Amino acid sequence: xxxxxxxxxxxxxxxxxxxxxxxxxxxxxxxxxxxxxxxxxxxxxxxxxxxxxxxxxxxxxxxxxxxxxxxxxxxxxxxxxxxxxxxxxxxxxxxxxxxxxxxxxxxxxxxxxxxxx
Numbered sequence: 001x002x003x004x005x006x007x008x009x010x011x012x013x014x015x016x017x018x019x020x021x022x023x024x025x026x027x028x029x030x031x032x033x034x035x036x037x038x039x040x041x042x043x044x045x046x047x048x049x050x051x052x053x054x055x056x057x058x059x060x061x062x063x064x065x066x067x068x069x070x071x072x073x074x075x076x077x078x079x080x081x082x083x084x085x086x087x088x089x090x091x092x093x094x095x096x097x098x099x100x101x102x103x104x105x106x107x108x109x110x111x112x113x114x115x116x117x
Contacts, residue, residue, distance in 0.1 A: 001075065001076045001082060002061065002073050002074060002075055002076065003073070003074060003075075003076055003079060003082075004071065004072070004073050005028050005040060005071070005072040005073075005074070005089075006069055006070070006071045006072075007026055007028070007069070007070045007071075007089050007091065008068050008069050009068050009069075009070070009091065010068070011068060012067050012068055013065045013067070013068060013069070013070055014044075014065075015048060015049070015065060016044060016045070016046055016047060016048040016049070017044050017045050017046050018046065019046055020045065020046050021095055021096045021097065022045070022046070022093075022094070022095040022096075023043065023044065023045050023093070023094050023095075024043070024044040024091070024092065024093045024094075025041065025042070025043045025044070025091065025092050026041065026042055026070050026089070026090070026091040026092075027039055027040060027041030027042070027089065027090055027091075028040045028041075028072070028087055028088070028089045029087065029088055029089075029090075030079055030080075030085050030086070030087045031085050031086040031087070031113065036055075036080065037054070038053065038054055038055070038078065038079045038080055039053065039054040040052075040053050040054075040072050040074055040078065040079075041053070042063060042070065042072070049063065049065060051063035051072060053074060053078045056078065059074075060074055060075055060077075060078050061073045061074035061075060061078070084115070084116065084117065085115075085116055086113035086114065086115055086116070087113055087114055087116060088107055088108065088109060088113045088114065089107070089108050090105065090106065090107045090108075091105070091106055092104065092105045092106075093105075
């Protein structure tokens with residue numbers, strides 16, 4: 001059994017960042033059991049996107065970037081098994097220059113974690 005997580009952004013998502021000074025990160029965080037908070041994420045640099053999950057050496061699912069959508073498909077086991085949970089998603093972008101750094105961050109939902117189902 002798998003779970004599909006899709007983050008839709010306001011504009012098309014690039015396959016890679018334009019240079020070695022630009023980075024982007026996206027992810028979904030879940031309320032876990034006990035102190036564990038499972039996290040599914042992807043980081044991008046000028047070499048492209050690299051997905052991952054907390055507690056795993058290799059990403060256990062599939063990952064795609066198509067237009068405005070970033071999609072993760074992972075086994076339920078990566079989230080502690082099929083269950084009710086609370087979640088939130090975030091994305092961040094940073095570009096460092098010689099004298100300035102630009103940064104953007106967004107989180108959804110804005111105030112409280114969403115419930116599933």
